[in-house]
Amino acid sequence: MFEHFTAYAGDPILSLQLAYRDDPRPEKVNLSIGLYYDEQGRIPQLESVQQARKTVLASTEPSVYLPMSGNPAYCRAVQRLLFGENSPALSEGRVATIQTVGGSGALRVGADLLRRFFPDSQARISDPTWDNHRAILEGAGFVVQTYAYFDYEAQRLNFDAMAKELDQLPARTVVLMHPCCHNPTGADLSAAQWDVVVDIIKRRELLPFLDLAYQGLAEGLEADTYFIRALAASGASFLLANSFSKIFSLYGERCGALSMVCANAEEAQRVLGQMQQAVRRNYSSPPAFGGSLVQTVLDTPTLRAQWEAEVETMRVRMHTMRTRLYEGLVQHHPAYDWSFLLAQRGMFSYAPVLGPHMNRLIKEHAVYIIDSGRICVAGLNEQNVDRTAQAFATVLK
Numbered sequence: 001m002f003e004h005f006t007a008y009a010g011d012p013i014l015s016l017q018l019a020y021r022d023d024p025r026p027e028k029v030n031l032s033i034g035l036y037y038d039e040q041g042r043i044p045q046l047e048s049v050q051q052a053r054k055t056v057l058a059s060t061e062p063s064v065y066l067p068m069s070g071n072p073a074y075c076r077a078v079q080r081l082l083f084g085e086n087s088p089a090l091s092e093g094r095v096a097t098i099q100t101v102g103g104s105g106a107l108r109v110g111a112d113l114l115r116r117f118f119p120d121s122q123a124r125i126s127d128p129t130w131d132n133h134r135a136i137l138e139g140a141g142f143v144v145q146t147y148a149y150f151d152y153e154a155q156r157l158n159f160d161a162m163a164k165e166l167d168q169l170p171a172r173t174v175v176l177m178h179p180c181c182h183n184p185t186g187a188d189l190s191a192a193q194w195d196v197v198v199d200i201i202k203r204r205e206l207l208p209f210l211d212l213a214y215q216g217l218a219e220g221l222e223a224d225t226y227f228i229r230a231l232a233a234s235g236a237s238f239l240l241a242n243s244f245s246k247i248f249s250l251y252g253e254r255c256g257a258l259s260m261v262c263a264n265a266e267e268a269q270r271v272l273g274q275m276q277q278a279v280r281r282n283y284s285s286p287p288a289f290g291g292s293l294v295q296t297v298l299d300t301p302t303l304r305a306q307w308e309a310e311v312e313t314m315r316v317r318m319h320t321m322r323t324r325l326y327e328g329l330v331q332h333h334p335a336y337d338w339s340f341l342l343a344q345r346g347m348f349s350y351a352p353v354l355g356p357h358m359n360r361l362i363k364e365h366a367v368y369i370i371d372s373g374r375i376c377v378a379g380l381n382e383q384n385v386d387r388t389a390q391a392f393a394t395v396l397k
């Protein structure tokens with residue numbers, strides 16, 4: 001019956017993760033997968049989340065189905081985190097939010113909805129982007145093309161090319177964007193550049209689909225929402241998928257949300273109904289446990305403050321490690337201009353120049369990067385950063 005099923009090549013990043021796990025060399029360094037590791041190389045258990053877990057586990061409530069749109073208190077807390085406590089869009093009731101199965105689930109539900117209601121639209125993703133963006137959009141039936149984003153030669157954002165290309169797209173083109181911590185490049189737009197993008201979106205009536213998986217890890221929890229809030233204030237309609245996998249260190253609990261910013265409250269109610277239907281015919285309702293942890297943290301002032309400090313610790317550590325990597329590279333390979341690294345933010349650095357050397361880095365140096373040259377800076381720590389810089393310098397010379 002299933003003879004015609006072809007073999008799945010697997011996900012290259014997840015395959016590398018397995019190879020790393022099975023590598024017996026003690027000095028191995030994992031810079032391949034997008035996971036946050038602490039200075040000791042461990043995936044942290046956030047103290048705020050641990051506290052919330054005690055509260056949630058103490059509950060004697062039975063495990064009933066959540067509504068299709070998830071836990072209402074979670075959705076409200078998520079909205080305030082993303083759009084701000086005093087957001088006009090929220091007080092006007094123009095934002096419809098559902099709890100989703102991680103950020104990926106939000107992307108997929110959003111893509112399904114867009115495909116259904118905009119059957120003539122094409123989708124655009126940045127060149128490059130997280131590989132699963134293409135897979136999810138194509139999986140929903142979209143024809144997917146890219147828009148200019150990165151200058152591979154200069155290894156920096158190419159904003160002029162990006163703006164020029166966006167400004168030529170047909171109305172209602174679905175444009176996938178990263179509000180902060182661009183994956184894989186770490187190259188973000190400035191506030192002034194986002195303002196230009198908002199203007200183009202409005203003028204050309206584009207349909208933005210924002211993907212926020214690293215809020216707080218570029219400049220801070222509030223600052224990283226600049227584009228989201230500017231777009232909401234502009235009156236544009238858009239979708240926003242967000243993930244808590246990294247910033248709550250809750251990868252396996254699959255916590256995320258999909259928000260749709262609408263023209264008015266009445267439209268938001270209709271849109272919410274369609275979001276619910278999209279969920280119903282897919283997985284029916286999201287899992288409850290992780291969402292209650294996140295909601296408890298967000299809505300308990302002491303835990304909230306603790307969590308914000310924990311996110312800040314992650315942000316600062318990654319910034320420090322990127323700077324230390326830069327300094328090591330300047331020392332070990334001064335002939336090369338490494339300044340592009342300092343313009344990058346968040347969990348990743350991107351050095352396409354290293355991509356072709358992936359196999360040597362793994363085989364000869366036990367340094368795991370992926371073949372695009374993306375480096376997860378959270379895999380660096382004081383013990384391994386200099387050795388990593390040395391390995392990079394060696395393969396490039």
Ligand code: PMP
Pocket residue numbers: 034101102103104105130183211212213243244245254255256
């Ligand atoms: N978007 C981006 C840009 C990501 O990097 C990730 C996680 N790697 C996701 C979405 C998916 O998030 P989740 O793991 O919560 O599904």
